[in-house]
Amino acid sequence: MQKIEHLGIAVSNLDAANALYAKLLGTMPYKTERVESEGVNTSFFQVGESKIELLEATNPDSPIAKFIAKKGEGIHHIAFDVDDIHAEMRRLQAEGFVLLNEAPKRGADNKLVCFIHPKSANGVLVELCQEIREAE
Numbered sequence: 682m683q684k685i686e687h688l689g690i691a692v693s694n695l696d697a698a699n700a701l702y703a704k705l706l707g708t709m710p711y712k713t714e715r716v717e718s719e720g721v722n723t724s725f726f727q728v729g730e731s732k733i734e735l736l737e738a739t740n741p742d743s744p745i746a747k748f749i750a751k752k753g754e755g756i757h758h759i760a761f762d763v764d765d766i767h768a769e770m771r772r773l774q775a776e777g778f779v780l781l782n783e784a785p786k787r788g789a790d791n792k793l794v795c796f797i798h799p800k801s802a803n804g805v806l807v808e809l810c811q812e813i814r815e816a817e
Contacts, residue, residue, distance in 0.1 A: 682769070686762040686792075686810045687725070687732035691745050692754050695722050695737035702726055702733060710735075714789045721745050723789045734760075734789065758796070760808035766793050769809055773797060785811070 692698035695713075703709050703726075710724035720743025726733040736757060738746035748757055763769045766785045774780060779798040788794035788810065797807040 682761040682763055682809075684762050685731050686760040686808075687734045687790075688756060689734045689736055689758040689760065689808070690755065691748050691752075691757040692735050692737050693749060695724060695735055698735045698737070699724050702735065706733070712790065715739065716789050718786065719744065719788070721789075725790055732790075758806040758808050760794075760810045763809050763811050766795060766809050766811035770795055773809075778802070785809075787813070 699710055706726050706728060710726050713724040715722050720738060720740045722737045722739055724735045736745045770780060778801040781796040781798055785793040785795045791813050792810040793813055795809045799806045
């Protein structure tokens with residue numbers, strides 16, 4: 682793992698959260714994106730070398746909607762940048778971590794992603810992120 686890539690924050694209203702974080706961070710989001718496979722609208726703020734990802738549910742069955750219903754708005758996950766997501770997934774499985782997906786999938790911000798079950802990481806949802814390269 683190279684660095685913290687981003688912190689994911691679940692929000693009920695993306696427009697309102699964008700306005701709040703723009704004031705807080707002194708900058709506008711550099712990107713907004715809909716990720717149909719996850720049922721979310723996202724926006725990204727650059728903070729130094731790291732990012733903040735705001736996530737708003739697009740339907741009541743999405744993981745973000747369920748998270749907010751159970752825990753309210755707030756930090757949803759921490760994402761780490763990796764060079765080789767396949768190798769990192771194999772390494773973590775060998776170490777006993779439970780992965781939520783068997784293969785990486787396309788996520789927001791031009792990334793391949795995989796999630797580690799919170800029960801394997803002291804209650805924290807961990808995301809692995811690898812930049813999508815041309816051959817992938």
